[in-house]
Amino acid sequence: MNTSAKAKRGLSWTWFHKLGSPKWFYGISGRLLPLLSIAAALLIAIGVIWGLAFAPPDYQQGNSFRIIYIHVPAAMLAQSCYVMMAVCGVVGLVWKMKMADVALQCAAPIGAWMTALALVTGAIWGKPTWGSWWVWDARLTSMLILLFLYFGLIALGNAITNRDSAAKACAVLAIVGVINIPIIKYSVEWWSTLHQGATFSLTEKPAMPAEMWLPLLFTVLGFYCFFGAVLLMRMRLDVLKREARAGWVKDILMKRFGHTASPRHGAER
Numbered sequence: 474m475n476t477s478a479k480a481k482r483g484l485s486w487t488w489f490h491k492l493g494s495p496k497w498f499y500g501i502s503g504r505l506l507p508l509l510s511i512a513a514a515l516l517i518a519i520g521v522i523w524g525l526a527f528a529p530p531d532y533q534q535g536n537s538f539r540i541i542y543i544h545v546p547a548a549m550l551a552q553s554c555y556v557m558m559a560v561c562g563v564v565g566l567v568w569k570m571k572m573a574d575v576a577l578q579c580a581a582p583i584g585a586w587m588t589a590l591a592l593v594t595g596a597i598w599g600k601p602t603w604g605s606w607w608v609w610d611a612r613l614t615s616m617l618i619l620l621f622l623y624f625g626l627i628a629l630g631n632a633i634t635n636r637d638s639a640a641k642a643c644a645v646l647a648i649v650g651v652i653n654i655p656i657i658k659y660s661v662e663w664w665s666t667l668h669q670g671a672t673f674s675l676t677e678k679p680a681m682p683a684e685m686w687l688p689l690l691f692t693v694l695g696f697y698c699f700f701g702a703v704l705l706m707r708m709r710l711d712v713l714k715r716e717a718r719a720g721w722v723k724d725i726l727m728k729r730f731g732h733t734a735s736p737r738h739g740a741e742r
Contacts, residue, residue, distance in 0.1 A: 493570035495712045496721050502705045509702040516695030524688035531685075537601045542689055544594035546696035547587045551619060552654050554584035554700065558626070559651035562644030572708075574640035575715070577647060578630050579707035583700060585623035592616055611660035615653060622650040 491497045524542035531538035558577045565573035595613065596606045607613065626643050633639035656663075679686040716722045 493568070493572050495572060495575075495716050496719070498572055499709055499712055499721075499725075502709055506702060506705050506709075509698045509705065513695050513698035513702055516691050516698060518695075520688045520691030520693075520695055524685075524692065528685050528688055529682070534602060537598065540594050540598045542692045544591060544598055545689060546693045547594060548591035548616070549693060550696050550700055551584055551588040551591050551616070552657060553697070554580055554587060555619060555622070555647070556651060556654055558584070558647040562647040565640055565644045566648075571640075571715070572712075574636075574644070575708050575711050576704070577626075577640075577643055579711055580704055581623055581626045581630070581643075583703055583707070585620060585627065587696075587700075588616060588620040588623060592620065611664040612657065615657040615660050618653055619657065622646070622653060626650075 521542055525539050528539070530536045558580050561573040561577040561580075564570050565577065592613070595616075599608070600606050626646055629646060630639050630643050633642055681689075713722055713725070
């Protein structure tokens with residue numbers, strides 16, 4: 474039993490350290506990318522069409538509630554993305570894995586876009602619900618702070634020219650900024666706000682009927698698959714740029730473009 478546990482632990486650590494290899498990541502991500510892309514397209518299409526065209530209107534908000542099928546997945550993904558970045562920051566600082574920094578830097582713009590989408594759709598939803606596009610509600614304000622944190626990470630990563638220094642600075646900011654995530658989540662419980670409670674939870678029974686929450690589940694899963702696909706694409710490009718002088722990258726460029734130019738030159742050809 475102890476031997477089996479040690480063997481499993483050894484396999485886990487082997488897999489974990491493989492993630493730090495740019496070459497191994499590039500190979501495995503190439504196989505995952507088509508699957509995530511197809512899953513994202515199917516899940517989002519099913520969820521959005523079902524939610525916008527076939528789900529019944531809400532008994533209080535009527536058809537205006539349908540923006541939930543975009544707003545909620547975007548808001549959930551915006552928060553999850555930042556938590557992932559904080560985890561990457563810890564991995565990068567503790568285990569010095571360069572792929573952790575690649576993931577952090579590549580995820581930041583995606584998280585910023587998701588946060589902006591959540592804020593915009595929330596404002597559109599708030600107009601018929603609250604009679605105002607924006608109120609300084611605790612949930613909305615903390616989400617706006619999240620957007621600023623994303624902007625700060627992106628700016629910090631671009632401002633520092635030394636790659637190692639930029640990686641450490643961004644990792645620290647991601648770890649410190651993650652304190653905002655529980656504030657976002659519990660803001661409706663800690664303060665008196667206009668914002669409604671959790672619309673969708675994986676741990677509690679949905680308050681909505683199945684014909685309303687099932688399409689929401691599809692769109693949530695689809696958004697996460699979309700995030701995974703876009704993140705892998707961005708990371709693969711970044712890996713090629715960072716490892717441009719490595720032999721395995723030159724072999725890939727030779728097969729793809731017929732010469733050993735840098736990824737940037739190959740893309741411009």
